[in-house]
Amino acid sequence: MACQGHCILTSDAHQTDMMYPDISGFGELTCPDHHLAMICQCDMKKDIKVELSPHPHSMRQVVNIIIAVERLKNIKKMSSGKFCEDALLNFFLENVIEEREMKPLNTTPIYHKSDRTLQCTICDKYKKTLVQSNKLTNEDLHLKAVTLSAGSIQYKVKFSMSMYISTTSQNKGRAVCLGISDTNLYIACSKSDGSSPVLFLKEVNGSLNTIEAGDPNEYDSLLFFRKESGTAYSSFESVKYPGWFITTAFEDWKRVEMYQVPTDRTMNFTLEDQQEIKNQI
Known part of the structure; x- marks a missing residue:
């Protein structure tokens, strides 16, 4: 696989500048004492890496990221040795972004x-x-x-x-x-x-x-x-x-x-x- 750079997921509008060293294996969750943090990395032959900025997350979000990382390993649709943009976008839409029901505002009849x-x-x-x-x-x-x-x-x-x-x-x-x-x-x-x-x-x-x-x-x-x-x-x-x-x-x-x-x-x-x-x- 010849994919350069990082794919970074974050749920906060403020992107952290902190980068984390590569680790091998499935992934790692760490929680420093001074604040809640979550790091989830996936290193597949040094080609793909998913990172989360260190902001507080719920356990549900942690589980969703772990599942997403596992599914990401199985994506095989490539274009010129790289992920197709459409394939990567569809992956995130299907596996990372959560749906929320939007209720209409009360209107005066x-x-x-x-x-x-x-x-x-x-x-x-x-x-x-x-x-x-x-x-x-x-x-x-x-x-x-x-x-x-x-x-x-x-x-x-x-x-x-x-x-x-x-x-x-x-x-x-x-x-x-x-x-x-x-x-x-x-x-x-x-x-x-x-x-x-x-x-x-x-x-x-x-x-x-x-x-x-x-x-x-x-x-x-x-x-x-x-x-x-x-x-x-x-x-x-x-x-x-x-x-x-x-x-x-x-x-x-x-x-x-x-x-x-x-x-x-x-x-x-x-x-x-x-x-x-x-x-x-």
Whole structure:
């Protein structure tokens, strides 16, 4: 073999100037008293030598180097009496360099409004319709679930359900905003002072074309994951508070509220009187 010079491996950016005399045989590990050190040399007929700079190494690294040296003795691919550059590079890639899993940085989800809006009314699976409380009584503004007679259908709330596309992958369904048609009121889920999330109608005057998680105006409280089950039902889970769903009670005239599952309330809804419209974004 006619390979001149040294092949030096080091895991530190600072190369040591210290060189070690050749030794015969497989190799040697030394640890001077004044600091941790590791020297691994392989002398094959004075042609190949592998050296490590004297910096602290783990036992795993020591074992890897010993294995690498043994495999290096068996490399036979030569070019003009020397190692081919590609062969030597492939050797180090396969035997010396360790793989490490790189995890992506946490990114803030951003939701962009699509050009689709679905106008509809919403009923729970017991055929109770969502209505505005102040349309029937003098109570504060909120939603109730009520079984309406044929002569009371004018009290149905018509919703404009806007679809959103997220910059991050989601497995919980399509993000939507539920606004009351011809108003600036939207269903929202929020909490304060460590309390449980509550459902209310939020007045919005700004643009909702783009909603970012952690928005200072809490526009992210308007977002819900709509998940369809079967061919009939949809559920609405808060994007801001995972695990909390829009629910109704079995009885009439009860307030529509946020609940965690499992619960004896229903979180399954049907979308009635559907009409899809195109938005100008």
